[in-house]
Every structure is written in C-alpha cells, then in structure tokens.
Amino acid sequence: MMPTAAHAALQDTLGAHLDLSKSRLVTLATLVIALASARTVNLSHAAAQFGGSARHASNYRRLQRFFQYVRFDQAMIARLIVRMLTFERARDLALDRTNWTLGRSEVNILTLALVTRRFRVPLFFTLLDHRGNSTSEQRIALVKRYLAVFDASSIRVLLADREFCGEGWMQFLQEQSIPFVIRMRQDLRVVPLGTENRWRIDSLLRRPRKRQTFEAKLPETGTPISIAAKRLRDGEWLIVAHNTGRGERALNTYRRRWGIECLFADLKRRGFNLEDTRLADPEKLATLLGVLILALVWAYRCATDLMGKKAIKRKAHGRREKSWFRLGLDTLRRWLFNEPENAASAWLRTCPKPKANQ
Template identity: 25%
Template sequence: MLSPFYQTILRKHLSESQYLTLELLLLLIQSHHTVRLSTLASVFPQPIKKESRKRNLQRFLVLPQLSIKLLWFPLIKYWIRQIETGKNLNHQQRRKFKRLRRKKRGFWVIAIDRTKWRGRNMFVAVLIWGQHALPLCYEEIGHDGNSNLAQQKRLLRQALSLFKNYPVLVLGDREFHSPKLGQWLDSRGVKFCLRQKKNLHFKTLESTEYEVLSKQGFKPGKSKFYRDILCNKTEGIGHFNLAAYWKRKYRNKAPKDPWYILTNLSNFDLTLKMYRSRWGIEQMFKDTKTSGYNLEDTKVNDIRFRSLFLLVMIAYTFTTIYGQELQSLGISTYAGRVKEVTDKTPRTSDFRFGLYGYAWIFSMDLWADFVLPLLALKSHKRLYFQRGFNALSLMRQAI
C-alpha cells in the first residue's frame, strides 16, 4: 500500500511488527470506513480471541512513536519537496500537480479552523489542495470555546515550518479575526486572508476618524476594496487591505452576512478567490466525522485518540491523492459517479473516489471465486468486462 520512501520513514521509528500492524490498520480503516476500536479488533487478521486482539491494538495505540512530528511531518516534507522539484514524478504527474497548485496562484494555502470530535475541542491546520484539504497538524484546546492568539501562533509555527522557502497564504474565518494575527503573519512574510466581524474599527488614509464596518451600508450585490487601512482604534495595526463583498440576491435569496476579509494581498478578485478555497477544510471535517471514517464513533482515551487521529490523517491524505490519481487516469467511472454536464458540483469527491476505489479492489479480490463464474455466464459482455479488468489493473498500480 505504501511507497518505498514512506516505508523507510515509518520503519525508521517502528519495529517490523509495529510497522505491519500500522499498515494493517490503515488497510482496515480504508476497507471498513471506521476507526472504532471494537470494530477494528473484530476484523483484525490475527488468530487470537477478539478481546486479545483488542488489547493488542490498545497497547499499540499508546506507543510514543505514534507522533505527528516523528511519522507525519517527514512524510509531508518529502511530499512537498517532491511536488516542488518534480523529483521521481513523470511528465504527466508534474503537469497535474503544477495545474492544481496554480489554481491558488502559486501559493501553498493553509487554512485554520476549530471543530469538535467526540467532545474534544480541536484546533486544526490543513493544506488546501484542489477542492479538498489535507491535514497538517492540530492542537487540542483544553477548554470549550474559541482559541486564543497564543494558541493560534503556536499551531501556525508548526504548519509554516513545513513550507520553508515557499510562498504561503493563510486563511481563517471569523474566529481568527484578530488584526494582531495578521500583523504577526505579515512580519513573517506570509500572505493572509482573515474574515472579520462587522464590529471591526478601521481607518483609511483619507479618513481622520475610525469607522465601523457595520455602518458602511453594504447591501446584497455590493462590494468594495479598501486599501492601506489601519485597524483597532488604540493600536493602529496596519497597513492592510480590506475586501467587502456581499453576494447578490438570487431568487430572492442572499447570504445573511457579507464577507469582510482583512488581507495583505493587493487584488480584490484574488482575495475572494483565495478565501473561497477555504471550503476544503469543511469538506475534510465532514469526511472524517460522518462521510468517511466516522471518527466520532470511537470511544478511547486521549492518548489513543491522538494515535487514531494520526492514522486518519495518513489514510485521508493517501485516499484523497489516490482519488485524484484515478481521475487523471480516466478510470474514476469505475469507482463512483462522475459529474454530468448539468451538474454544478461534482457528484463524488476525490476522497470518495479513492475510498470506493479501495473498496472495489478489495471486493474483486475477496469474492473472485464467485465473480469469475458469474462473468462466464455473460459472454456477450466480454468486451466491457475486459475494459473493467484493465481499469482494475490501473487502480492497483496507482496504489
């Protein structure tokens, strides 16, 4: 399942039995779409009693080697370096990765957000990739409610350390509205787009007094780009730009609130385009919670939860990239429903393509003794079956 370099990194920190257990768990997570420990123990391929299998997995999940810094960061750094330099990629792969990255105007785009998994308040940083987001790192907040500026800086330091010498842009919703965060990112040479609340006080170069966003009289269909503004009355943080945009009404419906986006980008259209890509992190939360691995179904302690979340990060990233590879090979129709001409959005995401691709390969291998006699009874469809076997062969090669 894993490429030789990934195996080298993992085997560097894990014993052979630990590595094989990790790879089996990744395969089971992909096949059964869950990280619930009791379910994984029920299907874990080891000839011992179920309770013994469960205890075996419990001992494995408390290993100190199952750390993001030890196992995940080296993989991400290698992957980023491979894409940037094109090393070990063929011409088609280089073109595909370049095209995807150019959709974000040459920036590596990091989005930050907060969510809850099984009552745990999690602050997460992800990499926006196409229409999806790939997890980078996270921090568990020890209280309910929003994160503070110190926690935001601490998590972003970890995420930004993975992209040294590369242009980076950070996206954040209204929880991360602090102009101080924007000032900190700007001082590090990082571009940002942070959505603001309507009570932001700002002042343009032409103004002598600070104004409030809520009193600017914006209506649906209106937009404006303020340049060189100062934020916060007492501190005068800036100079930044502010994009105000309220989507127009369509069939008498419009968004409840406009977008107020504080940024150090110089272009209004680019600011909106970048901020729209933030939706990828919401898709990732949905995939890990309910539409993919059902992370909220698991009942484990904090240490085992961190280990399971590491497995989810690895599995989700590989599955999403695998789904993109199936589409580039032109065989995604064998894994899921493709977008029709009349569809505004894809019927199946890259992640689901990858998940269904794994499931189809597993089913074809598991039930081969039943499948082959069935195909023999339908000789008039031999040509279609041959095409399907060719697609199945390409799917196996892409893993």
C-alpha cells in the first residue's frame, strides 16, 4: 500500500504525542491502517500493507521489532481518546474482564472503559498474570490510574457485574466519592440498617413484589450501600448495590453496563479479531491494545463525520441497522481504499495539537 493522506495524518499527529523515531511512526501508522483494513491483528497480514520494494519477511520482522521495543503510556492514550471523542463532561465507566486461551497461556485483561450510547472505548487496562477474577487490590490500582489523570467528578457512574463486589473495593469507591452501580450475587450477606444480623440478600427479597429496595451495610467494613432488585422474566433476581439515590434509576442505569460486552465483541469477532494474535508477552500485548484503541477511536470519528447528529436507521424489528462502531469501521475501510483524504480529515478534526512548550 502506497503512503496516503491517512498515513501522513497519523504520523504528523501521533509524532507530537509519542516519543518515537520517524521509522517507528511510519510503522505505527501503517499498522493502525492495516488493522482497520484487514480486520485482523495477524502481523503477516499487516506486513503486506507496507509500500516499497522490501520483502514481506523484512516487513514482518520490522513489526516484530516494533512490538519488542515500543511501549505506550496508557495515560497519554486515555487523554487523547477523551479529546478526540470530544467527551469532556462526566462519563459512564464500565469495569470488566475479557479472557481467552493462547496455546498454554491464558490472556486475562481487566479493562476500565468509557461507555456511551454511541462509543465504547478502553481507557485503562491491566493484563492479569493469573486466571479468573481480579482482586480488589487490582481493581483499586486500575481506578487509581484513572484518578491520576482525571478527577473523580468526571465519573457519572461506574458500572460492574457481580464479579466485582468485594467489600474492600466497594469501600474504596465510597471513600473516593465515585458513584457506582454494581450487580450483587443473591447469596451475599449484608446487614440491613436497623439490625445487627447478617442476612443473605435473597432472604430479604421474600416479599411478593417484583421490585424492592432497602438500605444495608457490608458486614466486614460497615460500608453503607443501597440495594435495589427486580425480578427478571426468567425468574432470576437482578440485584444491584449502588450509592446513586433512587433504586429504580440504578436498575435502569445498570443496563448501560452491556456496552463493555459490546466493546469486547468489537475488539474480537465483530471487529479486529484480537484473539488472532500470537503475542503472549504482556508488554507486547499491551502495545497491541494501544494500537487497537487508536484504530477504534478512528472508526468512531469516521462514523461521526459520516452521520453528524443523525441516528442510524432502525429495521422493522426495532434494532439499528448497524452499531455505531460497525458503521465507523466500514466507513473507515472504504475511505482508506477509495477516499483516504476523508479518513485523514476524520482523524485530524479532533486530534489535539500539542502545546508549544511540550
């Protein structure tokens, strides 16, 4: 692939934010474009995107060296994301894990993501060195990295599934004045306000009502929480702990957590096929995720340029024809092949320019 306006846009802007040599910037720009164009993180496909007369094997080795030596600052990437998506107001965050098996290795990524009606993008992530759930300490460390860059007031609400209901973790969120809505397991024990005894949550939901709310404390830390629950169609209880006021609102807010599940699907089978990677080293995999985040944001910028304030049409069954991500990715790929100046314009429109003293 010959260098285009899209290559130049990425190199010029990212060179102002990343401490990379010209050769590394060319590799990064080509890699971002290759991931979007080929919809795979397979480096053999990416190596075919380089222009010039170099052999495929040489370009492949060039990519291997890139992942061997290049490391991204997640804080810088997070600032860039928020600026490019023009999302400076208070935002919804979602916490979750995605994992898969790579040979004998287990890839396990704890992710804190920005989720909106249109966008879902990772801001910070941690590659866990073990299988299964994260610990409260790992979650707290991840959120502290966010708080080192953005103020707690920038979080409208933090959403998490029932995997993330540790007492120390929830106490930390209360102490940091972070609004949260976290799903709870029905066998967890709490201390209802006005009592001294521990009760299983499902024992407190015996009244024949579809929606119930009550106030309680966590038994070990004494952290005050509000509980809201409703019976789902399959008979299971949806139970959330929150500190956001009305229980009905908390239950409705929790529905937005699904955005991070959609994000993982975008990074995997519906978008960039992340599980195709053969990179098992955590540092190299973190670099790959940084590149993918840039491609993801670019796709969203293309969707915004194409649609403006218009909504995607709904089909007869009521669902949108495409997700905002898929519309953006399809548009980005089409523009890269046929109208690279449009792809460049979508990137340049909101990519922040560095200050003169930087």
